[in-house]
Amino acid sequence: MGIATAAASALLVAAGALTGAPAAGSVPRTTATAATTHQSHLPGTKCTVFPANNVWNTPIDKLPVNKHSAQWVKNIGRGDLLHPDFGPSYGAQPVPYGIPITVVGKNHPKVHVKFLYSSESDHVRYPLGSDTRIEGGKHAGGDRHAIVVDKATCVDYETWLTRHTKKGWTAGSGAVWHLDSNKLRYKPGLDLGPNGLTSADAAGLPILPGLLRPGEVKAGYVDHAIRFTAPVTSEHFIWPAEHEAGSKKSLAYPPMGARFRLKASFSLKGFSHDTKVVLRAMKTFGLILADNGSPWYFQGAASNAWSNTMIAQLKTIPASAFQAVDESSLRVAKHSGEAR
Numbered sequence: 291m292g293i294a295t296a297a298a299s300a301l302l303v304a305a306g307a308l309t310g311a312p313a314a315g316s317v318p319r320t321t322a323t324a325a326t327t328h329q330s331h332l333p334g335t336k337c338t339v340f341p342a343n344n345v346w347n348t349p350i351d352k353l354p355v356n357k358h359s360a361q362w363v364k365n366i367g368r369g370d371l372l373h374p375d376f377g378p379s380y381g382a383q384p385v386p387y388g389i390p391i392t393v394v395g396k397n398h399p400k401v402h403v404k405f406l407y408s409s410e411s412d413h414v415r416y417p418l419g420s421d422t423r424i425e426g427g428k429h430a431g432g433d434r435h436a437i438v439v440d441k442a443t444c445v446d447y448e449t450w451l452t453r454h455t456k457k458g459w460t461a462g463s464g465a466v467w468h469l470d471s472n473k474l475r476y477k478p479g480l481d482l483g484p485n486g487l488t489s490a491d492a493a494g495l496p497i498l499p500g501l502l503r504p505g506e507v508k509a510g511y512v513d514h515a516i517r518f519t520a521p522v523t524s525e526h527f528i529w530p531a532e533h534e535a536g537s538k539k540s541l542a543y544p545p546m547g548a549r550f551r552l553k554a555s556f557s558l559k560g561f562s563h564d565t566k567v568v569l570r571a572m573k574t575f576g577l578i579l580a581d582n583g584s585p586w587y588f589q590g591a592a593s594n595a596w597s598n599t600m601i602a603q604l605k606t607i608p609a610s611a612f613q614a615v616d617e618s619s620l621r622v623a624k625h626s627g628e629a630r
Contacts, residue, residue, distance in 0.1 A: 329513050330506050332498075334393045337444035337469045339499045339514065340627065344472050345530045346499040346514045348629040349574045350551055350615050359614035362544040366520045367585035372607040375519075375583075376502070376590035378598065383426055388592030389435050389501055390423035396442030403449065407463040409480065410488045414466055416447045418459050424452050425592070435490060436461075437498050444469040446498050448490035465489035467496045475532040476625035486533035491517075493546035493580040494533030500580060502571075502590035507564050507600070512571035519583030520544055529621050535582055544579050549617050551576035556611045564600040569607070576615065585609070 329342045340346055356362070376388030400415035417438050425435040436452040439445070446469055451462030465475065465488075475487040475494040488494050500517025523536035524543040531547025552572035561569065577588060586609050590596070620629040 330509070330511070332391075332393070332439060332441075332469075333503065333505050335439060335441035335444065337439065337441065340467075340469055340496075341472055343628055344499070345617070345620060345627045345629040346578070347575070348620060350515075350549060350576050350617055350620075351554065351574050353615040353617055353619070356548075356614035356616040358541060358544075361542040362548060362614050363550075363609060363612060365522060365543050366609065368610050370585045370609045372604055372609065373584065373587045374590060374601050374604045375587040376592060377596045377601040378594070383430060385423075385427045386592045386594055386596070388590050388596075389425050389437060389497060390592040391498065391501070391503075392421065392423045392436070392438045393441050394421070394438055396440065398440070401459050403459045403461050403464055404457075405461055405463055406451065407488060410482065411461075411464045412466040416449065416459070416464060418447075418449075418452070418454070422452070423592070428454075435497060437501075439469075439498070446496060448497055450490040461490075463488055463490055465496070467498070472626050472628040474530060474625045474627050485535075486527055486531075488533040488535075491580050492523075492533065492535040492582055493527065493531035493578075495531055495547070495578070495580050497580070497589075500578060500589060502568065502588075504591065504593050504595035507567050508595075510563075510567055512567060512575070514571075515549065515575040515578045516571065516588050517580045518550075518577045518586060518588040519581045520579055521582065521585050523579070523582055529618070530578075530627050531580075532625070544614070546579055548579040548614055549576050550579075550612045550614050552607075553611050553613055556607075561603055562597065562599050564597045565603040568600065568604060572612075577612070 329338050332339055379387050394417045398417040400417050403416050405411040422436055426432050434452045436449045438447045446467040449461035449464040453460050475489055486494055491497050499514050506512050522543055524545040525536040525539050526545040527534040528545050528547040534546045558566045558569055622628040
């Protein structure tokens with residue numbers, strides 16, 4: 291689902307384990323898991339998707355279990371199965387399911403975009419055009435995310451509810467990310483209250499680093515966390531998220547930014563090569579809650595290259611095999627995605 295500023299007042303959480311500040315009982319810096327040393331480039335570019343020490347690219351397999359883990363798994367849907375929110379559409383829509391990635395060059399024209407959430411959007415010119423791929427297709431309903439990467443500058447432009455009208459381009463919101471930077475969503479002097487600052491996603495996070503891509507799966511190694519959704523979330527957000535769109539004050543419900551991993555004990559026996567690659571990534575880098583939506587739906591790039599066998603097998607993975615982790619010890623600084 292798309293982002294929206296919650297109607298009810300949201301509360302920021304002061305406790306260290308919830309804000310991401312180091313807390314008592316968290317893993318000391320000397321034992322925190324190091325960032326990935328195997329980082330792939332975005333296809334068609336020389337760009338890595340954020341620095342190797344970014345939180346998206348940092349293993350969390352050695353971190354402690356979050357004290358809210360059982361409650362969060364239960365309230366997302368303990369009895370549910372994982373659902374890859376990408377793959378063949380079988381004619382249900384004109385393009386594959388998933389969020390498409392458009393790569394452009396330095397000479398691509400840039401346009402003005404009018405935003406619904408103007409104060410929370412980045413007002414630069416976006417490289418949108420007739421070649422821009424939109425989630426679900428150009429005439430789709432739904433979230434209509436667009437992700438456009440300038441391969442010359444390694445800048446990622448992301449929009450939500452993206453439309454081209456007779457009066458020009460419009461979107462619900464838009465955010466710009468420099469892929470060589472760990473900077474999170476923050477605008478000095480802009481006080482948005484406890485809801486925080488959104489992006490093209492409810493958590494105020496970039497979408498691109500959380501998408502599975504066919505090439506990396508085929509290559510045998512996914513080096514980042516994966517974006518996923520939950521139906522009911524808390525009116526809180528935790529690092530690395532910078533925004534919330536929840537409906538529950540209770541911390542029994544997961545906040546935006548919550549990170550989960552597949553339990554180390556979960557057996558990979560019997561799965562295909564591609565499925566094993568994804569499941570290993572879920573054990574090592576995990577999932578990050580980034581939006582409201584169907585339970586345990588996780589996202590990948592829109593592509594015809596996805597394996598039908600992999601898609602089918604991933605739909606058999608039980609939610610009960612996941613646990614939330616406490617990654618507060620990884621945080622280095624406020625408004626930064628750098629991880630220890």
